Amino acid sequence: MAMRKREDEVYPNAAGIDVGGSSHWAAVPAHLASQAGCEAVREFGVMTDDLNALAEWLLAVGVDTVALESTGVYWIPVFEVLEQRGLKVWLVDARQLKYVPGRKSDVQDCQWLQKLMSLGLLRAAWRPSAEVCVVRAVVRQREVLLTEQASWVQRMQKALVQMNIQLTEVITDVMGQTGQAIIRDIVVAGQRDPKMLARHRHRRIKASEADIVKALTGNWREEHLFVLRQALAMYDDIGKHLAECDAKLDALLQTRAVARVDIGKAPRADSKARAEFEVRQALANWAGVDLTRINGLGVTVVMKLLSEIGPDVSRFASVKHFCSWLGLCPGTKISGGKVLSSGTKRSANRVRQALKLAAQALARSESALGAFYRRLCARMDKPRANTATAHKLARMVYFMLTRGEAFVDQGQQRYEEQQRQRSVAALKRRAAALGFQLNPVAAA
Known part of the structure; x- marks a missing residue:
């Protein structure tokens, strides 16, 4: 293993690959290239033999980590070949690279990618397991x-x-x-x-x-x-x-079933609901919990959710990281101590889109989540209320998958009563701060 050349390098043996449709450019650290007696930047083709040659060259030089720019679908074969060879591959969002204007070429792109990776300035995108x-x-x-x-x-x-x-x-x-x-x-x-x-x-x-x-x-x-x-x-x-x-x-x-989850009695074999019940049962057995119990999450939404992220969300350190990855948590754009914007980031995440559709379906739901959505719609515009409700649904999904607990709806009436008690308590605190006291009106 080569020694670290600079104290500020986090990944001293990292390589960077600029992915393209007709060729791939790879850059390795200068000290590894000098030890191996080869150039620090090389171009490889896109055929399978070329990708195998790329992996062999990286291993021969002494690279242990590779940063790969997510370009279209061209990165997928490179990612799979390098991962099969035992290299640790980081898929990086192109928006994190911040190229210097006027200085962009394939050679400079892969070198810049390698530099940022060695300094630990990049974050790896999440890719689900093979299954x-x-x-x-x-x-x-x-x-x-x-x-x-x-x-x-x-x-x-x-x-x-x-x-x-x-x-x-x-x-x-x-x-x-x-x-x-x-x-x-x-x-x-x-x-x-x-x-x-x-x-x-x-x-x-x-x-x-x-x-x-x-x-x-x-x-x-x-x-x-x-x-x-x-x-x-x-x-x-x-x-x-x-x-x-x-x-x-x-x-x-x-x-992919990991456990037999009881989701209730199955409909008759000749019933139209039997096919949907069987899919729901299969999804529950895969996830370990029945996510369709959450109001608004139907079989189609749960199918899309599990097919995108899978039942294992341990990759995310906390529920906040999970919601941030979905693009559902408020943003933090602060300058000079002043909040410039707190809106959510733009994202084409499929799970985010599915949860927002599920939130929209709660408009007429006689449940606690339905009452929550309607209360937000009364306070703000519908798009923001939809995003906030989708955020709440995402948190429920995360906790169900990590804790294995079943969802129990508290009901619209109980939720509204809790909100009423909170409003009364807030009014009492406000009145006390102004030197007044609230007394309930006696029933006639």
């Missing part, structure tokens, strides 16, 4: 498929409107039971008679059969029917891929 990354890839692929499927539904709606088939005016969900039956009868069977198509109306549809007949009376044009036919075919094809994703997720979750 979590596998689930994350499938969940993200499923989200992509859902987005594409929704876009083809919009194309079907557009084709119908262009023919003045106002199906959306009488049916809420075009791809529901009634909507699909009508569209498939139009595309597959070639039915054009509005009265025959209206017979597919489900008894729970509010619009009458006569209203549906009016909505299905339009101008049938061949070019729009062609678009409708292809859009329906794409919708069905994506549905098959979604089924494959669901089967893959089910298999992955079954292998």
Whole structure:
């Protein structure tokens, strides 16, 4: 092991790699390069053999830690190869580097990255374990498929409107039971008679059969029917891929169960809620706790949350570190002893987005969290109230995963009573400070 050359170096044997799409530039400390009799900066290709050569060179020189700039998805193969070779790899956010203007090149970038790393001025980004990354890839692929499927539904709606088939005016969900039956009868069977198509109306549809007949009376044009036919075919094809994703997720979750968590009695096998219950059970077995007990956190939100961070959050020193990583805690921008801003930082964190959607769903919830969200909305604008509620949800998730405790809702009534008692106590303290005394009004 090479000796430390400067007292202020925290990682004296650290290297820096500037990742690119066509080549990677690596810089090692000057004292290691001189001992090995090689140059301190080298360029490597992006092929697997080149990445193996990069790892061998770093190990031969004596590097033990590598700082890697997170550039697109180009860093992933480099990260995996170096990690498999036993090197400690730090994935660094590019915003931490602060390049000097007018002095930017691939060589200078990797040297600057190596310098900052050796001085301990960089922070490593968090990357989940390999088993979590596998689930994350499938969940993200499923989200992509859902987005594409929704876009083809919009194309079907557009084709119908262009023919003045106002199906959306009488049916809420075009791809529901009634909507699909009508569209498939139009595309597959070639039915054009509005009265025959209206017979597919489900008894729970509010619009009458006569209203549906009016909505299905339009101008049938061949070019729009062609678009409708292809859009329906794409919708069905994506549905098959979604089924494959669901089967893959089910298999992955079954292998990751750490404990059998009791989440209640299972619905009947022929019930629509049975599939959701089984997914909820698998997620609870993986996490060790049932996160869906938290108001606002449904199966979809919990699936996204666990697929992004996994059930182990010990990487974060405290709940404050966890919320800071999510970008949900207040900022601290202070200059001259004056708070300039306390807003949260901008972040594209997927867990943050999921928690904010969950917080928005609490608007009409008759729970303590719902009452908390509505109380904040009365004090501030809704975006800030949404962020504050998402922050509260994040803290609950962290404590449940670290302590293994089940969530128990105290109820809206008890929460409102606690807030009332706090308000009364605050009024009494304020009155006492002004020399007054508050006395309750006797009930009539």
